[in-house]
Amino acid sequence: MLQFTQELIIGLSIGATYALLALGYTMVYGVLRLINFAHGEVYMVGAVSGFHFINLALRWHAPLALALTIAFVGSAIVCAILGFCIEFFAYRPLRGSPRLVILITAIGVSLLLQNVVNLNFIYGPTPRTFPAEVQKGLNTSIGIGGVYISRLIIIRFALSLSLMAVLTWIILRTRTGLALRAVSHRFDTAMLMGVNTNRVISVTFILGSVLASVAGVMDGLRYTITPLMGVTYGLKAFVAAVLGGIGSIPGALIGGLLIGITEEFARFYLPTQYTQYADAVAFVILIFILLLKPTGIMGSTAVEKV
Amino acid sequence: MTRIGSDTSSPAVSAAAPALLSVRDLDVRYGAICALQGVSLNINPGEIVTLIGSNGAGKTTLLRTISGLLKPANGEITLLPTSPSPHPPTALSKLRPHEIVRLGISHVPEGRQIFPNLTVSENLLLGAYQRRDDLSADIARCHTLFPILKERQSQKAGTLSGGEQQMLAIARALMSRPRLLLLDEPSLGLAPLIVRKIFDIIREINAEGTTIFLVEQNAHLALKIAHRAYVLQTGRILMTDSAQALLANPEVQKAYLGG
């Protein structure tokens, strides 16, 4: 039972990062009916910038907590600018173009970002990890009633939950959030209300990218960082968004958590020779959703906006 | 060429008072389809002007072009500025829809288009999206005009009946304090009793000082509350006159008033 609780907590903390990323897919889909396939690369750039910022901070002998803060904040700023630019330069000129054109552009942006980060003076192809002192500091476990949780997991939880709370507040309680909900329902009617839809779209990309940057830094703290790390991870977060019902914000949360938990349980409970298949769990789930309930858990049955 | 048709039927617009909204030689296309051709019309401050025409005539296209959702291929739409004399009328066709709302044009779209997942209050707040000042007086006014909206204020707008949704759509449009209110077939799909109520309120809104451009297929009702009217047929203005004269016009009676 203790073991189960422990795995559940780890699964939830992994799921919380999937959820952060899934929120970006779902919000952009909500306003533009567009799958931003470059979103996984924003996450990757988040991890890479976090890596650079933390090394810079440690070189200046910043204490661990400060270095981490600098990494999170710096990476959030980099990703916010990146997300804004992706929309402004790649998607905005194509507004109203056929979906296939936009999809191909999204893939193009992904490849561009992967290859830019692959340049040696930016980051390079070699997988790297956050400095050992950071990892050591974060891997210390805290025992609560026999369940051992590392500091990293606590940070992941606290950060993800507070970001989701802030996002929910923005969407439900602010003027911009109201506009975002209106644009998600119907673009042209929102314009008739006096909403500057271009501004709302920029805000959506910026919010999504900030969430992705945090997920990126948190995963950088746990795994190795490579220019291709956003590919599988982005796909899994996309699956989480589809599972929850793409376009639905609570759906992205639920979808992310579910994917995280099933994956962790698969990793732990599958016989050792099959653990490598844990990554495939998300995709098996995707196939089942597409067969059984294509609109996802919280998805509306609303007809596709044209 | 397209101009001849509309110009001969246009009455001399009163030269003294400039029109609040003026549409000149407007062509609007959907790809190769010409939805509007050489449309010219004027709406003077304080008027209720109606545009009648059968399904597919181009009425919605005209309203969407005025609001900036569609860009004209030719022609210009100008709005009288708020501050008097020295300013020339503002050209609208280069502006984006939210800028046009800010200038004082509010559009109640065809089919109401309320936001079903937002509450009635949130729908009203969206209508005032361009404003940063205190809204309580405007909300109170909407509640006086449509008491049902007060009762339903925290309900999701999607749960309202068709008539209530139309009331919400009109109230929402009033929240931006428009000088010109564009209404696209407010009677569509509503029971006669509700339609009468809504038309009474349209007249009341006009009496309080808002100029109204009413697009209708229900020509009889529209002509009864309007001061002046235009008839649109397959993208061209066929004729224009005072609403009373058109009501009595045999051609109009035959084509639009069912006999």
Ligand SMILES: Nc1ncnc2c1ncn2[C@@H]1O[C@H](COP(=O)(O)OP(=O)(O)O)[C@@H](O)[C@H]1O
């Ligand atoms: N999005 C569109 N694409 C192509 N043609 C359109 C579109 N919307 C309207 N039309 C065409 O333009 C003409 C005018 O339509 P509309 O303005 O909706 O007329 P009305 O509101 O008077 O019924 C019609 O022939 C219609 O088929």
Ligand SMILES: [Mg+2]
């Ligand atoms: Mg119409």
